[in-house]
Amino acid sequence: MLTVPFSPQEIAAQKLTLAEYDEIVRRLGRHPNRAELGMFGVMWSEHCCYKNSRPLLKQFPTQGPRILVGPGENAGVVDLGNHLHLAFKIESHNHPSAVEPFQGAATGVGGILRDIFTMGARPIALLNSLRFGALEDARTRRLFTGVIAGISHYGNCVGVPTVGGEVYFDSAYTGNPLVNVMALGLMETSEIVKSGAQGIGNPVLYVGSTTGRDGMGGASFASAELSDQSNADRPAVQVGDPFLEKSLIEACLEAFKTGAVIAAQDMGAAGLTCSTSEMAAKGGVGIELDLDRIPVRESGMVPYEYLLSESQERMLFVAQAGREAELIQIFHRWGLHAVVAGTVIAEPMVRILFQGQVAAEIPASALADDTPLYRRALLAEPPEYAQQAWTWSPAQLPEDSVTGITTAREGFQTWTAVLLTLLDSPTIASKQWVYRQYDHQVQNNTVMLPGGADAAIVRLRPVEDSAPHPPTGVAATVDCNPRYVYLHPYTGAKAAVAEAARNLSCVGAEPLAVTDNLNFGSPEKPVGYWQLARACQGIAEACQALKTPVTGG
Incomplete structure (x- = not known):
């Protein structure tokens, strides 16, 4: 009998249920490591996979x-x-x-x-x-x-x-x-530039800003209910640089016009985890990514932190093989990082390397499109x-006349006073x-x-x-x-x-x-x-x- 490497509290901290953890073990055929558990935690959040709302959105x-x-x-x-x-x-x-x-x-x-x-x-x-x-x-x-x-x-x-x-x-x-x-x-x-990775052997480029520890677990945080303890999650809030993003806009548009970019995905919620898994799943391929090649702003980061960081102003590209240097030069000219960090592989997996070893290996579809789905019954x-609100009828309106209105709380008010009260409301007043x-x-x-x-x-x-x-x-x-x-x-x-x-x-x-x-x-x-x-x-x-x-x- 295998020992579960995580306590129920550690699983819950990733915003996963025990049933979802069991499903992860079934899909992997083994227990996940900490980095993999974090990847499932963010990608199986409501924010990323719409596990409760997807059936409702399909009617649009x-x-x-x-x-x-x-x-x-x-x-x-x-x-x-x-x-x-x-x-x-x-x-x-x-x-x-x-x-x-x-x-x-x-x-x-x-x-x-x-x-x-x-x-x-x-x-x-x-x-x-x-x-x-x-x-x-x-x-x-x-x-x-x-x-x-x-x-x-x-x-x-x-x-x-x-x-x-x-x-x-x-x-x-x-x-x-x-x-x-x-x-x-x-x-x-x-x-139109889309996000599905294509071309076995094509290079995967990381471009933009560096990766740090800011924004850790932001996708899971966004899916949780706010409570009195939410301030403890302040590190989950990202820090942005609009001037760097302006350079990123210009560099990306210039790069796209070369025709050398096959697919592109920004790193928003769930960062590297989301961009690698979604690009791979949409293209029906896999992505192998080496974390040692990722530009960082902090030392001593571990795979869990790389993969869940939501540092801003970062992008992931799949480029045409042989044209990497052309794209890297564009981003360097705009003062941005650009490195070949991985490769498109035939096996439909997200494989993460770190210090010469495999730090995480998960089927791309398990993270991106074959995620939990809950069909809940309506009340x-x-x-x-x-029901109480729907019992209201016009007969409940306060007494009024040509001069004003009488309410139980305010007493008699002229229509001028009523108008001034409405205009004083910040919702109605000029913005x-x-x-x-x-x-x-x-x-x-x-x-x-x-x-x-x-x-x-x-x-x-x-x-x-x-x-x-x-x-x-x-x-x-x-x-x-x-x-x-x-x-x-x-x-x-x-x-x-x-x-x-x-x-x-x-x-x-x-x-x-x-x-x-x-x-x-x-x-x-x-x-x-x-x-x-x-x-x-x-x-x-x-x-x-x-x-x-x-x-x-």
Whole structure:
């Protein structure tokens, strides 16, 4: 009988259940070592493999005449006509922002930008969707100022305009802000760069910044519920460098244009583990990576730390054999690291070498696409809070007259007083005090400034070496009324899609596609799963009715 090398507490620390550990042992035919256990921990998190939400997301429409790339790649891509292709995506950085608001929000911006230029697109605009507790709370004010400063710092320094967004305040978000960032990019390469590794024997290049211990276990952290102990996870928050990312954008786009890059993947959640396993699995091949070749910023790192680090501004490429030096020279010219760190192999494994030995060896599919899947049952009837809310009727409205309104708590108020009270609410009031901190005119393509209309508009200039085209712009918006979604997830989610479409139409734009960002409580809890399931159904039906496919999220 084999002795289990890990205690239940050590397994739980990787956010794995004992049943999942047993499944890991079954797949490997042996117990994992510590590095392998960490790799499974991050890749089997909800954040990376959607083990609870995947069945719900499959109902979204994803095909359409303008859809060039749908879910499954770093970002969706749509055809705007006139040989213009737009990459776009939204994602959250909620938990990191809750414990380290400045860096959590800043690296959220950096991460979404990498998703865009990894496809071969130049980032042209940023938007955000933010939720905070009541501003009367001192901690909320600290979180809010830190998040806004982080967003403005990274976006302003990297030179991508923040052109739109929304901010909502409610005590429900006290201590647990939602920080969602969306990015748009215009394709500059003749071919869309995808992430599936190809070509046995082709070199695997590591490019960008160095690897350190920052961001350790960030994917698992993002999938866990926040608690009073979450501050102990502060090391899980990454640290970004927007000036280095600007160099990385230029170097990557230049490298892609050579035609020597076969596949590319940014190192976001789960770092080297995610990029190697996803690239290998998508290409149906394997990747062998030597950690001794990885540029590091700290000494004494062990494989577990290399593989789970979420240090920012890093990429992994599969290059054409024989053209490594050409690519390395480009990155060195931009002041970035670039090394041949591995090879594409025929055996569909992720094999990690360290100090001349195999430090980890796992089937790529076990980490990337053949991951746990839980099909949970919906509550037999809506939760009690929702049923209680649905009993409301107009008869419960307070008494009113032409002069004002009378409530039990406030007494009589004139309509003028009611209006002033509404305008005093930070959710309703002008957001100029927020967006004035963002540079929304850098690149000189912002047509509709923040606050000027219901959606942002950005001019699309002809890309390099392309034929001139008629004046073209793209409109974008982020929308959701969280109170509606909480009270009735199905109807509220439909309303969010419809609101976004209306706001685009108000600036004369045709709604083309949707990128979703679903911020819900744990789907492992019945109420959380019910809310998520009903909201996904509402999004799916609204997108089908409006013919706006979902390209990812």
